[in-house]
Amino acid sequence: xxxxxxxxxxxxxxxxxxxxxxxxxxxxxxxxxxxxxxxxxxxxxxxxxxxxxxxxxxxxxxxxxxxxxxxxxxxxxxxxxxxxxxxxxxxxxxxxxxxxxxxxxxxxxxxxxxxxxxxxxxxxxxxxxxxxxxxxxxxxxxxxxxxxxxxxxxxxxxxxxxxxxxxxxxxxxxxxxxxxxxxxxxxxxxxxxxxxxxxxxxxxxxxxxxxxxxxxxxxxxxxxxxxxxxxxxxxxxxxxxxxxxxxxxxxxxxxxxxxxxxxxxxxxxxxxxxxxxxxxxxxxxxxxxxxxxxxxxxxxxxxxxxxxxxxxxxxxxxxxxxxxxxxxxxxxxxxxxxxxxxxxxxxxxxxxxxxxxxxxxxxxxxxxxxxx
Numbered sequence: 001x002x003x004x005x006x007x008x009x010x011x012x013x014x015x016x017x018x019x020x021x022x023x024x025x026x027x028x029x030x031x032x033x034x035x036x037x038x039x040x041x042x043x044x045x046x047x048x049x050x051x052x053x054x055x056x057x058x059x060x061x062x063x064x065x066x067x068x069x070x071x072x073x074x075x076x077x078x079x080x081x082x083x084x085x086x087x088x089x090x091x092x093x094x095x096x097x098x099x100x101x102x103x104x105x106x107x108x109x110x111x112x113x114x115x116x117x118x119x120x121x122x123x124x125x126x127x128x129x130x131x132x133x134x135x136x137x138x139x140x141x142x143x144x145x146x147x148x149x150x151x152x153x154x155x156x157x158x159x160x161x162x163x164x165x166x167x168x169x170x171x172x173x174x175x176x177x178x179x180x181x182x183x184x185x186x187x188x189x190x191x192x193x194x195x196x197x198x199x200x201x202x203x204x205x206x207x208x209x210x211x212x213x214x215x216x217x218x219x220x221x222x223x224x225x226x227x228x229x230x231x232x233x234x235x236x237x238x239x240x241x242x243x244x245x246x247x248x249x250x251x252x253x254x255x256x257x258x259x260x261x262x263x264x265x266x267x268x269x270x271x272x273x274x275x276x277x278x279x280x281x282x283x284x285x286x287x288x289x290x291x292x293x294x295x296x297x298x299x300x301x302x303x304x305x306x307x308x309x310x311x312x313x314x315x316x317x318x319x320x321x322x323x324x325x326x327x328x329x330x331x332x333x334x335x336x337x338x339x340x341x342x343x344x345x346x347x348x349x350x351x352x353x354x355x356x357x358x359x360x361x362x363x364x365x366x367x368x369x370x371x372x
Contacts, residue, residue: 002029003340007175010076011057011084012064012097013037016130016155017163017191018086018114019053024168026056027333027342033080033357035073036350038063038372049347052330056345058353062371070096072371075361077102081178082110082171089119099186109184110174114167116158118190130158130191137162139195142202146216162195217268224275225250225265228304229282236304237282237290250299254281307331 007030011022019034026032034057060076062069074097077083083102085092092098099111116133117123123136134140134157135150143152152158167189178184202220205211211218220226225247226240241247244265251262261277264270282290287303294301305313307329311322320332325344333342351372358368 001340002027002342003337004028004030005340007031007082008080009033009082009084009171010035010073010080012073012087012092014086014114016086017159017167018084019051020160020164021112021114021167021171022057022084023053023055024164024333025171027344028337029340029342032057033076033353034059034348035064035076036061038351049326049349050328051347052328054347055330056343057348058357059348059351060354060357061351062354064095064097066371067096068367069371072358072361072363072367073097074102074105075363076357077109078106079361080106080109081175082112084112084114084167084171086114089115089124103184107184108178108182110171110178111184111186112167112171112174112189113186114163114189116163116191118192119188130155133191134158134162134195137192137196137199139199141213142211142215142218142221144215146214146222150215157198158191158195162193162198163189163191166194166197219266222268222271223265224271224278227275227278229279231282231287231290232284233286235287237287237294238302238304239294239300241300246298246300249297250294250301253293253297253299254278256281 004025007025009022009025009030009032011018011032011034013019013034013036022032022034034054036059038061062072064070064073077097085097102111103109113119115124116128116130117126131140131152131154134152137158139157139162140150140152142150143157144150167187170187170189174185174187202211205219206213211220216222219242226242228236228238230236239250241250247265248257251257251259251265256262256277261270261274290301291303295303307322310316311324311329316322322329322331324330326346328347330344333344336342354372355368358371363371
Protein backbone atom coordinates (compact mmCIF):
# COMPACT_ATOMS: atom_id res chain seq x y z
CA UNK A 1 0.00 0.00 0.00
CA UNK A 2 2.44 2.63 -1.19
CA UNK A 3 1.80 6.29 -1.88
CA UNK A 4 0.65 5.45 -5.44
CA UNK A 5 -1.78 2.70 -4.39
CA UNK A 6 -4.70 2.75 -6.84
CA UNK A 7 -2.67 4.18 -9.75
CA UNK A 8 -2.51 1.87 -12.78
CA UNK A 9 0.27 2.09 -15.37
CA UNK A 10 0.59 0.16 -18.62
CA UNK A 11 4.24 -0.17 -19.65
CA UNK A 12 5.24 -1.34 -23.11
CA UNK A 13 8.44 -3.30 -22.53
CA UNK A 14 11.63 -1.58 -23.61
CA UNK A 15 15.16 -1.05 -22.36
CA UNK A 16 16.83 1.36 -19.99
CA UNK A 17 15.02 4.45 -18.76
CA UNK A 18 11.42 3.44 -19.55
CA UNK A 19 11.55 0.28 -17.42
CA UNK A 20 13.42 2.16 -14.69
CA UNK A 21 10.62 4.74 -14.59
CA UNK A 22 8.13 1.89 -14.27
CA UNK A 23 10.15 0.44 -11.39
CA UNK A 24 10.08 3.77 -9.54
CA UNK A 25 6.30 3.90 -9.81
CA UNK A 26 5.87 0.23 -8.88
CA UNK A 27 8.11 0.71 -5.82
CA UNK A 28 5.75 3.47 -4.69
CA UNK A 29 2.71 1.21 -4.94
CA UNK A 30 1.41 1.73 -8.47
CA UNK A 31 0.01 -1.27 -10.33
CA UNK A 32 2.36 -1.54 -13.31
CA UNK A 33 1.30 -3.93 -16.07
CA UNK A 34 4.34 -4.77 -18.19
CA UNK A 35 3.45 -5.73 -21.76
CA UNK A 36 6.31 -7.95 -22.97
CA UNK A 37 6.92 -9.60 -26.29
CA UNK A 38 5.65 -13.15 -26.56
CA UNK A 39 8.32 -15.85 -26.71
CA UNK A 40 11.84 -15.83 -25.33
CA UNK A 41 13.93 -12.68 -25.27
CA UNK A 42 17.13 -14.30 -26.47
CA UNK A 43 19.31 -11.20 -26.48
CA UNK A 44 21.88 -9.60 -24.16
CA UNK A 45 19.31 -7.15 -22.82
CA UNK A 46 16.92 -9.85 -21.59
CA UNK A 47 18.04 -10.02 -17.95
CA UNK A 48 15.35 -12.47 -16.79
CA UNK A 49 15.19 -12.81 -13.00
CA UNK A 50 18.03 -10.30 -12.68
CA UNK A 51 15.94 -7.46 -14.18
CA UNK A 52 15.62 -5.32 -11.06
CA UNK A 53 13.85 -2.67 -13.15
CA UNK A 54 10.88 -5.07 -13.46
CA UNK A 55 10.44 -5.66 -9.74
CA UNK A 56 6.91 -5.29 -8.43
CA UNK A 57 5.35 -5.35 -11.91
CA UNK A 58 2.82 -7.75 -13.45
CA UNK A 59 3.92 -9.26 -16.75
CA UNK A 60 1.73 -10.08 -19.73
CA UNK A 61 3.26 -11.48 -22.93
CA UNK A 62 1.61 -10.56 -26.24
CA UNK A 63 2.46 -10.48 -29.93
CA UNK A 64 2.06 -6.80 -30.78
CA UNK A 65 1.99 -7.63 -34.50
CA UNK A 66 -1.35 -9.37 -33.88
CA UNK A 67 -4.42 -7.06 -34.14
CA UNK A 68 -6.15 -9.02 -31.36
CA UNK A 69 -3.19 -8.35 -29.06
CA UNK A 70 -3.33 -4.64 -29.90
CA UNK A 71 -7.01 -4.61 -29.00
CA UNK A 72 -6.18 -6.34 -25.71
CA UNK A 73 -3.62 -3.64 -24.90
CA UNK A 74 -6.20 -0.97 -25.67
CA UNK A 75 -8.59 -2.68 -23.27
CA UNK A 76 -5.90 -2.39 -20.60
CA UNK A 77 -5.32 1.26 -21.48
CA UNK A 78 -9.01 2.03 -20.99
CA UNK A 79 -8.57 1.41 -17.27
CA UNK A 80 -5.10 2.92 -16.89
CA UNK A 81 -3.94 6.27 -15.53
CA UNK A 82 -0.77 6.34 -17.63
CA UNK A 83 1.21 4.54 -20.30
CA UNK A 84 5.00 4.26 -20.63
CA UNK A 85 6.63 3.59 -23.98
CA UNK A 86 10.22 3.95 -25.16
CA UNK A 87 10.03 3.14 -28.86
CA UNK A 88 11.65 5.13 -31.64
CA UNK A 89 9.27 7.91 -32.76
CA UNK A 90 6.52 6.55 -35.02
CA UNK A 91 6.72 2.90 -33.92
CA UNK A 92 3.76 3.07 -31.53
CA UNK A 93 1.70 4.81 -34.20
CA UNK A 94 2.49 2.04 -36.70
CA UNK A 95 1.47 -0.58 -34.13
CA UNK A 96 -1.89 1.14 -33.69
CA UNK A 97 -1.06 2.31 -30.17
CA UNK A 98 -0.19 5.95 -30.85
CA UNK A 99 -1.37 8.79 -28.61
CA UNK A 100 -4.40 9.66 -30.73
CA UNK A 101 -5.76 6.12 -30.60
CA UNK A 102 -5.04 5.64 -26.90
CA UNK A 103 -6.44 9.01 -25.82
CA UNK A 104 -9.56 8.32 -27.86
CA UNK A 105 -10.07 5.18 -25.78
CA UNK A 106 -9.15 6.90 -22.51
CA UNK A 107 -9.25 10.73 -22.56
CA UNK A 108 -7.71 10.89 -19.04
CA UNK A 109 -4.65 8.89 -20.05
CA UNK A 110 -1.17 10.35 -19.47
CA UNK A 111 0.88 9.03 -22.40
CA UNK A 112 4.54 8.95 -21.35
CA UNK A 113 7.09 8.82 -24.16
CA UNK A 114 10.76 8.08 -23.39
CA UNK A 115 13.38 8.75 -26.05
CA UNK A 116 16.93 9.97 -26.29
CA UNK A 117 16.57 12.70 -28.89
CA UNK A 118 12.88 13.56 -28.45
CA UNK A 119 9.84 13.13 -30.65
CA UNK A 120 10.94 15.67 -33.23
CA UNK A 121 14.12 17.31 -34.48
CA UNK A 122 16.81 16.37 -37.05
CA UNK A 123 18.11 13.48 -34.91
CA UNK A 124 14.74 12.09 -33.80
CA UNK A 125 15.05 8.93 -35.95
CA UNK A 126 18.75 8.29 -35.31
CA UNK A 127 19.96 5.49 -33.06
CA UNK A 128 21.78 6.51 -29.91
CA UNK A 129 22.54 5.68 -26.33
CA UNK A 130 23.11 7.38 -22.98
CA UNK A 131 26.62 8.64 -23.77
CA UNK A 132 25.53 10.20 -27.07
CA UNK A 133 22.59 12.06 -25.55
CA UNK A 134 24.54 13.62 -22.70
CA UNK A 135 27.38 14.50 -25.07
CA UNK A 136 25.01 16.55 -27.22
CA UNK A 137 23.18 18.13 -24.26
CA UNK A 138 26.38 19.42 -22.64
CA UNK A 139 25.91 17.26 -19.55
CA UNK A 140 29.01 15.17 -20.37
CA UNK A 141 31.33 18.16 -20.65
CA UNK A 142 32.45 18.44 -17.02
CA UNK A 143 32.97 14.68 -16.56
CA UNK A 144 36.66 13.88 -16.44
CA UNK A 145 40.06 15.47 -16.12
CA UNK A 146 41.16 18.53 -18.08
CA UNK A 147 42.78 17.51 -21.34
CA UNK A 148 41.37 13.96 -21.16
CA UNK A 149 38.36 12.54 -23.01
CA UNK A 150 35.18 13.04 -20.92
CA UNK A 151 33.55 9.94 -19.43
CA UNK A 152 30.54 9.80 -17.11
CA UNK A 153 29.21 6.87 -15.04
CA UNK A 154 27.24 4.66 -17.46
CA UNK A 155 23.48 5.39 -17.67
CA UNK A 156 23.27 7.53 -14.51
CA UNK A 157 23.38 11.05 -15.96
CA UNK A 158 21.39 10.42 -19.14
CA UNK A 159 19.20 7.32 -19.15
CA UNK A 160 18.21 7.55 -15.51
CA UNK A 161 18.84 11.11 -14.28
CA UNK A 162 17.83 12.98 -17.42
CA UNK A 163 15.43 10.31 -18.68
CA UNK A 164 13.62 8.04 -16.20
CA UNK A 165 13.35 10.59 -13.38
CA UNK A 166 11.97 13.30 -15.66
CA UNK A 167 9.49 10.86 -17.21
CA UNK A 168 8.31 9.76 -13.75
CA UNK A 169 7.90 13.38 -12.67
CA UNK A 170 6.03 14.21 -15.87
CA UNK A 171 3.70 11.23 -15.56
CA UNK A 172 2.84 12.00 -11.95
CA UNK A 173 2.26 15.68 -12.75
CA UNK A 174 0.04 14.65 -15.67
CA UNK A 175 -1.97 12.29 -13.46
CA UNK A 176 -2.51 15.05 -10.89
CA UNK A 177 -3.65 17.40 -13.65
CA UNK A 178 -6.00 14.79 -15.16
CA UNK A 179 -7.52 14.15 -11.74
CA UNK A 180 -8.68 17.78 -11.59
CA UNK A 181 -9.84 18.37 -15.17
CA UNK A 182 -10.23 14.90 -16.68
CA UNK A 183 -7.87 15.71 -19.55
CA UNK A 184 -4.95 13.46 -20.41
CA UNK A 185 -1.92 14.44 -22.47
CA UNK A 186 1.38 13.31 -23.97
CA UNK A 187 4.59 13.62 -21.93
CA UNK A 188 7.60 13.93 -24.26
CA UNK A 189 10.55 12.99 -22.02
CA UNK A 190 13.77 13.27 -24.04
CA UNK A 191 17.11 12.51 -22.44
CA UNK A 192 18.71 15.46 -24.22
CA UNK A 193 16.12 17.73 -22.58
CA UNK A 194 16.37 16.25 -19.09
CA UNK A 195 20.15 15.99 -18.96
CA UNK A 196 20.43 19.59 -20.19
CA UNK A 197 17.97 20.65 -17.47
CA UNK A 198 20.20 18.95 -14.90
CA UNK A 199 22.93 21.41 -15.90
CA UNK A 200 21.10 24.45 -14.50
CA UNK A 201 22.85 24.36 -11.12
CA UNK A 202 26.26 24.24 -12.80
CA UNK A 203 25.14 26.93 -15.23
CA UNK A 204 24.23 29.12 -12.25
CA UNK A 205 27.78 28.72 -10.96
CA UNK A 206 29.10 29.43 -14.45
CA UNK A 207 27.07 32.62 -14.74
CA UNK A 208 28.40 33.73 -11.35
CA UNK A 209 31.99 33.22 -12.55
CA UNK A 210 32.65 30.15 -10.40
CA UNK A 211 32.54 27.42 -13.04
CA UNK A 212 34.31 28.25 -16.33
CA UNK A 213 33.47 26.25 -19.42
CA UNK A 214 36.93 24.72 -19.18
CA UNK A 215 37.18 21.42 -17.38
CA UNK A 216 39.35 21.37 -14.29
CA UNK A 217 39.12 25.12 -13.71
CA UNK A 218 35.96 25.48 -11.57
CA UNK A 219 35.19 25.28 -7.87
CA UNK A 220 33.44 21.95 -8.32
CA UNK A 221 35.90 20.20 -10.64
CA UNK A 222 39.28 21.89 -10.28
CA UNK A 223 40.05 22.63 -6.65
CA UNK A 224 42.38 20.31 -4.73
CA UNK A 225 39.80 20.00 -1.93
CA UNK A 226 37.09 18.71 -4.32
CA UNK A 227 38.47 15.54 -5.88
CA UNK A 228 39.03 11.83 -5.58
CA UNK A 229 42.47 10.54 -4.61
CA UNK A 230 44.26 7.19 -4.80
CA UNK A 231 45.49 5.59 -1.58
CA UNK A 232 48.49 3.39 -0.88
CA UNK A 233 46.47 0.20 -1.40
CA UNK A 234 45.14 1.28 -4.81
CA UNK A 235 41.71 2.14 -3.41
CA UNK A 236 40.18 5.61 -3.52
CA UNK A 237 38.69 8.31 -1.31
CA UNK A 238 36.74 11.49 -2.03
CA UNK A 239 36.86 14.96 -0.49
CA UNK A 240 34.69 17.96 -1.35
CA UNK A 241 35.32 20.48 1.40
CA UNK A 242 33.75 23.43 -0.41
CA UNK A 243 33.14 25.88 2.45
CA UNK A 244 36.08 27.58 4.25
CA UNK A 245 35.42 25.95 7.62
CA UNK A 246 35.30 22.52 6.02
CA UNK A 247 38.48 22.79 3.98
CA UNK A 248 40.26 24.31 7.01
CA UNK A 249 39.27 21.22 9.03
CA UNK A 250 40.39 18.91 6.22
CA UNK A 251 43.83 20.50 6.02
CA UNK A 252 44.16 20.52 9.80
CA UNK A 253 43.42 16.79 10.07
CA UNK A 254 45.94 16.12 7.32
CA UNK A 255 48.60 18.04 9.28
CA UNK A 256 48.59 20.90 6.78
CA UNK A 257 46.68 23.47 8.82
CA UNK A 258 49.76 25.63 9.44
CA UNK A 259 51.20 25.23 5.95
CA UNK A 260 51.14 28.67 4.26
CA UNK A 261 50.53 27.07 0.86
CA UNK A 262 47.10 25.93 2.06
CA UNK A 263 46.00 29.34 3.36
CA UNK A 264 44.50 30.44 0.00
CA UNK A 265 42.25 27.51 -0.96
CA UNK A 266 40.19 29.52 -3.47
CA UNK A 267 43.10 30.73 -5.62
CA UNK A 268 42.88 28.72 -8.87
CA UNK A 269 46.58 29.36 -9.51
CA UNK A 270 47.41 27.17 -6.51
CA UNK A 271 45.10 24.27 -7.28
CA UNK A 272 47.49 22.32 -9.52
CA UNK A 273 50.51 22.31 -7.16
CA UNK A 274 48.35 21.71 -4.08
CA UNK A 275 46.57 18.84 -5.80
CA UNK A 276 49.95 17.19 -6.36
CA UNK A 277 50.80 17.59 -2.69
CA UNK A 278 47.50 16.03 -1.61
CA UNK A 279 48.05 13.19 -4.08
CA UNK A 280 51.29 12.40 -2.26
CA UNK A 281 49.62 12.68 1.16
CA UNK A 282 46.73 10.35 0.38
CA UNK A 283 49.00 7.90 -1.48
CA UNK A 284 51.09 7.49 1.67
CA UNK A 285 48.44 5.47 3.57
CA UNK A 286 45.80 2.83 2.77
CA UNK A 287 42.15 3.81 2.46
CA UNK A 288 41.21 2.53 5.90
CA UNK A 289 43.67 4.98 7.50
CA UNK A 290 41.81 7.90 5.93
CA UNK A 291 38.44 6.42 6.88
CA UNK A 292 39.57 6.21 10.50
CA UNK A 293 40.88 9.78 10.41
CA UNK A 294 38.18 11.60 8.42
CA UNK A 295 34.90 9.70 8.22
CA UNK A 296 32.10 11.24 10.26
CA UNK A 297 33.82 14.63 10.57
CA UNK A 298 32.97 17.88 8.79
CA UNK A 299 35.91 17.42 6.42
CA UNK A 300 33.37 16.34 3.74
CA UNK A 301 34.94 12.95 3.18
CA UNK A 302 33.78 9.54 1.97
CA UNK A 303 35.55 6.43 0.73
CA UNK A 304 34.86 5.46 -2.89
CA UNK A 305 33.04 2.14 -2.51
CA UNK A 306 31.81 -0.50 -4.89
CA UNK A 307 28.08 -1.26 -4.55
CA UNK A 308 29.02 -4.54 -2.85
CA UNK A 309 31.14 -2.65 -0.31
CA UNK A 310 28.37 -0.11 0.18
CA UNK A 311 26.02 -2.96 1.17
CA UNK A 312 28.09 -3.56 4.31
CA UNK A 313 29.08 0.01 5.20
CA UNK A 314 27.66 0.79 8.68
CA UNK A 315 25.72 3.87 7.57
CA UNK A 316 24.27 2.24 4.47
CA UNK A 317 23.53 -0.99 6.33
CA UNK A 318 21.64 0.78 9.12
CA UNK A 319 19.48 2.57 6.55
CA UNK A 320 19.01 -0.62 4.53
CA UNK A 321 20.04 1.08 1.31
CA UNK A 322 21.26 -2.15 -0.34
CA UNK A 323 20.16 -5.75 0.04
CA UNK A 324 20.37 -9.08 -1.73
CA UNK A 325 16.96 -10.29 -2.83
CA UNK A 326 16.69 -13.62 -4.59
CA UNK A 327 20.46 -13.50 -4.88
CA UNK A 328 20.44 -10.14 -6.69
CA UNK A 329 22.21 -7.12 -5.17
CA UNK A 330 19.83 -4.17 -5.42
CA UNK A 331 19.08 -0.80 -3.88
CA UNK A 332 15.96 -0.12 -1.83
CA UNK A 333 13.18 2.17 -3.10
CA UNK A 334 13.72 5.90 -2.73
CA UNK A 335 12.64 8.38 -1.50
CA UNK A 336 11.14 7.24 1.80
CA UNK A 337 7.58 7.89 2.94
CA UNK A 338 6.59 7.94 6.61
CA UNK A 339 2.91 6.99 6.26
CA UNK A 340 2.94 4.92 3.05
CA UNK A 341 6.33 3.21 2.81
CA UNK A 342 7.48 1.91 -0.55
CA UNK A 343 8.45 -1.72 -1.11
CA UNK A 344 10.38 -3.64 -3.74
CA UNK A 345 8.41 -6.54 -5.18
CA UNK A 346 9.59 -9.67 -6.95
CA UNK A 347 10.73 -9.73 -10.57
CA UNK A 348 8.03 -11.49 -12.65
CA UNK A 349 8.75 -14.09 -15.27
CA UNK A 350 7.76 -13.19 -18.80
CA UNK A 351 4.00 -13.51 -19.14
CA UNK A 352 3.54 -14.68 -15.56
CA UNK A 353 0.30 -12.73 -15.09
CA UNK A 354 -1.11 -12.91 -18.64
CA UNK A 355 -4.22 -14.89 -17.79
CA UNK A 356 -5.10 -12.88 -14.68
CA UNK A 357 -4.59 -9.53 -16.42
CA UNK A 358 -6.64 -10.45 -19.49
CA UNK A 359 -9.40 -11.88 -17.35
CA UNK A 360 -9.60 -8.64 -15.38
CA UNK A 361 -9.77 -6.75 -18.67
CA UNK A 362 -12.96 -8.65 -19.51
CA UNK A 363 -11.70 -11.00 -22.21
CA UNK A 364 -13.33 -14.40 -22.60
CA UNK A 365 -11.44 -17.59 -21.78
CA UNK A 366 -11.38 -18.43 -25.49
CA UNK A 367 -9.84 -15.04 -26.33
CA UNK A 368 -7.30 -15.41 -23.52
CA UNK A 369 -6.14 -18.82 -24.67
CA UNK A 370 -5.82 -17.60 -28.24
CA UNK A 371 -3.71 -14.60 -27.17
CA UNK A 372 -1.35 -16.42 -24.86
